[in-house]
Amino acid sequence: MAQLTWVHDMIRRDLRTVSTMAEQVVDGLPPSEVRQGLRSLATNGPLWQLRVNCLQYCNFVHLHHRLESKSLFPALRERNPALGPVVDQLEADHLKVSDQLDEVEAAADGLYRDDSPANRDRLGRGLRALAADLLAHLRYEEEQISGTLRTMTHIPGH
Numbered sequence: 001m002a003q004l005t006w007v008h009d010m011i012r013r014d015l016r017t018v019s020t021m022a023e024q025v026v027d028g029l030p031p032s033e034v035r036q037g038l039r040s041l042a043t044n045g046p047l048w049q050l051r052v053n054c055l056q057y058c059n060f061v062h063l064h065h066r067l068e069s070k071s072l073f074p075a076l077r078e079r080n081p082a083l084g085p086v087v088d089q090l091e092a093d094h095l096k097v098s099d100q101l102d103e104v105e106a107a108a109d110g111l112y113r114d115d116s117p118a119n120r121d122r123l124g125r126g127l128r129a130l131a132a133d134l135l136a137h138l139r140y141e142e143e144q145i146s147g148t149l150r151t152m153t154h155i156p157g158h
Contacts, residue, residue, distance in 0.1 A: 004149065007064060008138045014057065015131045022127035031115050034108075058101035061134070065094040072149075080148040090144075093137040100130040 073087045107123035
């Protein structure tokens with residue numbers, strides 16, 4: 001549980017920065033400053049890396065969710081079958097967030113290629129939706145699985 005909370009807290013910290021940047025993008029922040037802001041996240045937090053014109057962060061969240069789906073969720077189902085509906089919801093959240101991450105990557109790439117109001121709005125909307133849904137997902141996951149997770153001494157694949 002401590003490891004899960006640690007990762008979630010890093011995601012939350014960086015999402016606060018992203019939320020601020022989303023507002024700045026919509027308000028006209030130049031693409032070069034967006035890029036610099038993302039680079040500063042890369043140097044200030046282990047979760048953020050910049051890949052050519054897209055967010056490495058999206059890859060991190062994708063990986064984190066794949067690991068949960070492959071290792072943690074089956075272990076939770078085995079340990080506490082009553083968590084089945086919770087795990088089903090978490091897996092559905094993963095699919096939704098995955099689509100949002102892909103949209104953020106595409107929108108960021110679009111802004112770097114064409115600094116237009118439409119591309120700014122697209123990236124701002126994508127970042128705000130991602131932040132809202134991912135924060136809700138993290139909160140729900142922690143609230144629902146923490147009791148069972150604390151009873152587990154080993155999770156396959158970890």
